[in-house]
Amino acid sequence: MLRTVPSGFERDTAVVRREGAASTYDARFSAGWHNGIGICGGMVMATVGRALGVELTAHGSRSAPADPCAISAQFLSPATAGPATVHTSVLRRGRGLSTGSASVVQLDDDGVAVERLRALAACGDLDTAELGAGASPPDLPAPERCIGLEMAPPAILRGSPMLDRVEHRLDPASVRHLCGAPSGRGRIQGWLRLPGGHEPDPLTLLLAVDSLPLVSFNAGETSDAVAAVELTAYVRGRPAPGWLRLSHVVRDCGEGYVEQDSEVWDSADRMVAQSRQLARITAPVLV
Amino acid sequence: MLRTVPSGFERDTAVVRREGAASTYDARFSAGWHNGIGICGGMVMATVGRALGVELTAHGSRSAPADPCAISAQFLSPATAGPATVHTSVLRRGRGLSTGSASVVQLDDDGVAVERLRALAACGDLDTAELGAGASPPDLPAPERCIGLEMAPPAILRGSPMLDRVEHRLDPASVRHLCGAPSGRGRIQGWLRLPGGHEPDPLTLLLAVDSLPLVSFNAGETSDAVAAVELTAYVRGRPAPGWLRLSHVVRDCGEGYVEQDSEVWDSADRMVAQSRQLARITAPVLV
Numbered sequence: 001m002l003r004t005v006p007s008g009f010e011r012d013t014a015v016v017r018r019e020g021a022a023s024t025y026d027a028r029f030s031a032g033w034h035n036g037i038g039i040c041g042g043m044v045m046a047t048v049g050r051a052l053g054v055e056l057t058a059h060g061s062r063s064a065p066a067d068p069c070a071i072s073a074q075f076l077s078p079a080t081a082g083p084a085t086v087h088t089s090v091l092r093r094g095r096g097l098s099t100g101s102a103s104v105v106q107l108d109d110d111g112v113a114v115e116r117l118r119a120l121a122a123c124g125d126l127d128t129a130e131l132g133a134g135a136s137p138p139d140l141p142a143p144e145r146c147i148g149l150e151m152a153p154p155a156i157l158r159g160s161p162m163l164d165r166v167e168h169r170l171d172p173a174s175v176r177h178l179c180g181a182p183s184g185r186g187r188i189q190g191w192l193r194l195p196g197g198h199e200p201d202p203l204t205l206l207l208a209v210d211s212l213p214l215v216s217f218n219a220g221e222t223s224d225a226v227a228a229v230e231l232t233a234y235v236r237g238r239p240a241p242g243w244l245r246l247s248h249v250v251r252d253c254g255e256g257y258v259e260q261d262s263e264v265w266d267s268a269d270r271m272v273a274q275s276r277q278l279a280r281i282t283a284p285v286l287v
Numbered sequence: 288m289l290r291t292v293p294s295g296f297e298r299d300t301a302v303v304r305r306e307g308a309a310s311t312y313d314a315r316f317s318a319g320w321h322n323g324i325g326i327c328g329g330m331v332m333a334t335v336g337r338a339l340g341v342e343l344t345a346h347g348s349r350s351a352p353a354d355p356c357a358i359s360a361q362f363l364s365p366a367t368a369g370p371a372t373v374h375t376s377v378l379r380r381g382r383g384l385s386t387g388s389a390s391v392v393q394l395d396d397d398g399v400a401v402e403r404l405r406a407l408a409a410c411g412d413l414d415t416a417e418l419g420a421g422a423s424p425p426d427l428p429a430p431e432r433c434i435g436l437e438m439a440p441p442a443i444l445r446g447s448p449m450l451d452r453v454e455h456r457l458d459p460a461s462v463r464h465l466c467g468a469p470s471g472r473g474r475i476q477g478w479l480r481l482p483g484g485h486e487p488d489p490l491t492l493l494l495a496v497d498s499l500p501l502v503s504f505n506a507g508e509t510s511d512a513v514a515a516v517e518l519t520a521y522v523r524g525r526p527a528p529g530w531l532r533l534s535h536v537v538r539d540c541g542e543g544y545v546e547q548d549s550e551v552w553d554s555a556d557r558m559v560a561q562s563r564q565l566a567r568i569t570a571p572v573l574v
Binding site for chain 1: 356357359363379386388405407409517523540541542544546561563565
């Protein structure tokens with residue numbers, strides 16, 4: 001039984017420019033995107049991408065917001081459900097790409113401002129991008145022959161409500177491989193879409209590269225989770241409608257760290273995004 | 288005839304903490320590291336890595352400076368020879384990794400401060416890193432059977448004095464491939480060391496990933512150059528003494544942009560760094 005609910009991606013990454021406060025945007029993270037450690041880092045990055053896209057577009061112009069082309073984030077503390085502020089600044093305006101900085105801040109229980117994430121991004125218009133031919137998309141069985149996350153251990157599903165909001169269909173071969181491999185190593189491939197008919201866009205790709213609780217799949221309820229320390233994503237094109245294909249490769253870095261390389265392909269067989277992240281292996285927060 | 292001169296890497300990436308100005312470091316870029324567009328981005332990143340390494344180490348402790356483990360930079364304007372200021376700030380102190388932000392500023396001819404680069408970095412101690420086994424190093428002929436940059440077109444050499452300061456020995460196969468390929472595409476492999484007996488260290492790896500004027504090799508004096516827009520580097524270990532091996536893969540992104548993935552291997556066959564950059568194709572500045 002699929003447990004997916006409408007993703008609410010647009011609503012949950014929405015930003016509102018604050019009246020009277022230059023370059024400041026209000027956002028609200030939803031508890032539905034908790035991944036067991038905090039609000040999914042990809043959702044926080046998509047929120048930042050949306051704020052910078054607006055900020056880097058000339059105010060008063062009729063242009064659509066700029067797209068994130070190269071965005072890098074350092075994760076400073078886990079984001080929580082509730083209000084958040086995105087402080088942005090423009091570092092450079094160019095004809096092709098413009099560059100901005102963003103900081104995501106939330107108030108803790110004592111009302112003290114705590115920084116969640118700091119990001120730098122070069123943004124531009126992906127409509128003008130021409131993706132060259134190159135590598136081939138992952139070879140996958142059809143989505144209906146892949147494995148949904150309803151097969152994940154129940155404690156993982158309870159701890160990661162976001163798994164209801166993203167529809168994953170994993171290649172059975174990569175799930176088997178992961179189950180037999182040492183923690184934090186291996187390749188996993190699969191399909192991804194947002195339920196409720198939300199077609200992928202460039203901001204969705206920032207979620208896609210950080211959407212899978214990889215290590216949780218290894219060994220059931222007592223397995224480790226990973227928390228991103230740093231993630232850099234390159235969005236190479238506006239994705240065609242339909243399923244996305246993901247390929248994640250995880251490598252052990254020793255001393256409790258892993259590195260994950262991700263690629264995202266669209267239904268037209270174009271690689272539309274790739275990312276690399278450094279993550280720390282940590283105990284999962286099961287609720 | 289090899290034209291290499293002592294690299295001066297240590298001296299030319301040195302930083303001095305400014306008295307009375309918290310978290311501010313003075314540096315001086317040398318004209319010897321000009322690459323035809325500006326001071327080599329890898330040298331600017333190495334300078335930033337050095338300043339953040341000092342800043343993120345507890346002041347007054349006897350610890351060695353922290354190493355850059357994941358560093359991402361947005362290049363805002365070409366750095367020039369002469370004084371530069373590195374403004375740093377600590378975003379997070381952790382037991383394993385600490386995170387900082389840095390901004391490199393220079394004064395233009397009118398005395399106006401211009402930002403050259405903004406960077407974020409997670410820094411830690413690479414002595415504790417255990418590199419897992421994994422991919423294999425590039426298969427290369429011995430350095431003496433590879434091609435030195437003295438074979439590059441004279442105008443490129445005149446425009447890029449930094450090519451005298453880094454000893455490259457390129458795989459003849461990849462040079463042939465590049466010469467026949469469309470601008471900005473292909474793989475190039477080779478050896479790298481700093482002349483004058485300077486053994487590689489983690490900061491050298493930030494230079495290594497950005498050391499080769501790739502596109503210049505394509506078509507002689509009239510070929511294009513590339514200017515980095517964004518570069519993210521992951522340093523995975525402290526390199527063993529001796530030659531480094533580089534593998535650069537360049538992909539066309541359309542609309543005048545290329546993406547370059549780099550890997551650096553040490554003499555002990557360990558991948559010690561990898562990077563990805565988004566770069567703009569631009570006319571070279573020949574002097």
